[in-house]
Amino acid sequence: MTLKVPCPTCNKNVIWQQSSEFRPFCSKRCQLIDLGEWADEGHKISQNIQVESELTEEMLDAMEDEFLLNNKFFVEPE
Secondary structure, eight states, X not given: OOOEEEOXXXXXXXXXXXXXXXXXSSSHHHHHHHHHHXXXXXXXXXXXXXXXXXXXXXXXXXXXXXXXXXXXXGSXXX
């Protein structure tokens, strides 16, 4: 089954697959329009992040390790 999602900007159907370069947007134009909305604060997260417990050094180290593991482009070349 092929998954189709509406473009957040123009509502045109976008096939959700690896070759859909701008997904969930249908084009670079729609992607840039959305980015402009965020830059102009037309889109924003309305609630503050609620942190119930304090972050420890161990927690931060674990998050950093996981991030670096999943984002190889941030690793310094050897």
